[in-house]
Amino acid sequence: MSPYTPLQLYERGPPWLQYLPLAILGFLGLSLLVTVFSFRGPGIAVWFGMLYQLFWAGVALYVVYLLYRFVAAVERMAD
Numbered sequence: 001m002s003p004y005t006p007l008q009l010y011e012r013g014p015p016w017l018q019y020l021p022l023a024i025l026g027f028l029g030l031s032l033l034v035t036v037f038s039f040r041g042p043g044i045a046v047w048f049g050m051l052y053q054l055f056w057a058g059v060a061l062y063v064v065y066l067l068y069r070f071v072a073a074v075e076r077m078a079d
Contacts, residue, residue, distance in 0.1 A: 024054065 004012070028051065035047050 028054075 028047075031050075032047055035044055
């Protein structure tokens with residue numbers, strides 16, 4: 001039995017966001033292999049469309065992150 005609570009184990013572990021880019025790249029790589037080496041599944045144009053959408057989703061998430069940092073900095077200056 002672990003002496004730690006589930007919350008302590010969660011806080012001690014690495015942040016889950018560090019695995020997100022690797023998971024996305026792995027998924028894209030596997031989908032590209034399935035598309036190229038078999039005639040089943042979506043075509044290559046669908047794959048590039050998905051990559052394009054992921055790029056713009058990343059840009060939007062980064063802008064939201066920058067806004068969050070800006071608001072936090074303004075709140076610290078106001079204190």
